Amino acid sequence: MNFANSPKVEDLLRRVRGFMDEHIVPRQRQWLEEVHAGQYPVSFMEDLKATAKAEGLWNLFLPHLEDGKPGTRLTNLEYAPLAELMGRVSWASEVFNCSAPDTGNMELLHMFATPAQRKAWLEPLLHGQIRSAFAMTEPDVSSSDATNITTSIRRDGDDYVINGRKWFITNAAHPNCKLFIVMGKTDPDAESHRQQSMILVPAGTTGVSIVRNITVMNHVSPEGHCEIVFANVRVPASNLLGEEGGGFALAQARLGPGRIHHCMRSIGAAELALELMVERAVQRKAFGKFLHQHGTVGEWIAKSRIEIDQARLFVLKAAWLLDEVGAKAARKEISMIKALVPQVYSTVCDRAMQVFGAMGLSPDTPLADHWTWARALRYADGPDEVHLQAIARMEIAHGEQRLGATAAYLNIPPRN
Known part of the structure; x- marks a missing residue:
């Protein structure tokens, strides 16, 4: 169990630290001023992302990324000190395309998506062209136990129909959020850990309504921690992520x-x-x-x-x-x-x-x-x-x- 940084990680640490010092830390006040003025995403975010990508400081978190995909293949242990540096500024990880919930969603799509789903959603996420949200938590049940969720995902011919209410869905208010990965029940009568499935719902699909961006400790997060209603939301059966019952x-x-x-x-x-x-x-x-x-x-x-x-x-x-x-x-x-x-x-x-x-x-x-x-x-x-x-x-x-x-x-x- 050796936690010493390899030469590769030491080089990345030097580069990420330099990037933070030059491009991110000096813009903290500007970020606050723009966000408080209602401008989000902030005016300089895309430029910073392009610079980080050009410098090879991009998608540092995916250890099994295939050749030809944009990013640096690091183990979780190698990524740890780099994520620590990013954590010093609340919005820094987005600059390197390493922010939640996109990281977890990219992990899911990387492991379980079909080729068509990868092309439609994983590719633009890996390139930082879109953002995404993960919709699991619900207001009416204890969602820390995912078997409790009540959102319905019902098969109807070649489609699935989704009905339910989610809340504290991070990133849902981001203007570039184009995808919801929704967890719900496809078979309420199955064994408790085989009732759930996940499905891909494009933002803007008919029936998806963002009710409110919930404040956290009376603090408004511009990317959102939203309450969302899914009312008779219909998506193709090909949008199922993985298999039924695998959620x-x-x-x-x-x-x-x-x-x-x-x-x-x-x-x-x-x-x-x-x-x-x-x-x-x-x-x-x-x-x-x-x-x-x-x-x-x-x-x-x-x-x-x-x-x-x-x-x-x-x-x-x-x-x-x-x-x-x-x-x-x-x-x-x-x-x-x-x-x-x-x-x-x-x-x-x-x-x-x-x-x-x-x-x-x-x-x-x-x-x-x-x-x-x-x-x-x-x-x-x-x-x-x-x-x-x-x-x-x-x-x-x-x-x-x-x-x-x-x-x-x-x-x-x-x-x-």
Whole structure:
């Protein structure tokens, strides 16, 4: 288990860091100003994407990309430090065509799409010509268990007809979102994990209505976390992704890498928050001393460094396992980092905001936006509680297999 960066990754790190410093970080204020003025996508995004693509910093996340497709074939472990760099700026990953939910959707299409589906949807996504959304979560059921979803996908001759309501569908408000991958039930009477299927629904199809772009912590995301109604939406049967009844398995295949990508970016954002905290603490004085000379602030800095480094090593281990044994075998570690990293991310941002005082609540720093997203990540791709329950089940199952193995370590006196 070697987490040292290869020369290839070191070169990519240098190039991505340089790109961030030259093209992305200087535009943070402009991005905010344009978005708050209602201009989205921002005026410079396509130019930055073209530059990143020309420099070979494109589609860094797909390890099994075929020759001739635009992108750099990296393992999950190789991609991790690059995603960490991108995570320092909330919108940076889009510049490199590495942003969710497009990454997960490209993974799905790459693994399961027919040749015609690949041509229609995967090719333009790989080239960054369109955006996409993944429509699974529903307002009326606990969607963390995908077997609960109620959206109907009913076969009608050569078509499927879709009826249901989804919400918190990321990217749905993006003007370039052209595809919804919708999860619903094709056979409610089948075994619970074979009831679901996924189907490709082009944006603009009759019956697809975006009800609202839901604010997150009263914060409007320009790309959208939307509530969508699918009312008698009719698409050709050829739009089915994979096979009928395979939707649950497809969802699990999609969520493994996606959860790790969220954690990778979160480590980068937490690292930035710590850097900002330290810089503020060595420059600002209160009660005659620099902030870092006050015991509480120094302790926050030390704890943040420990927690970030622990989380980073854990994420690297999970990425390594995903490469070595696949998402199914690495599911415990993936759940563990998904439950851990957003907590670390949120805590470090919270400490940094406190060190900045009222300024930490303002748009003068990126901390408030990062803190908001850190809190939201405790729901994304499954809430903390679901991951903790899954980890507990796996630990208990392992313990039951070894029942009695710890008896020799007990110091219970013999009974008469």
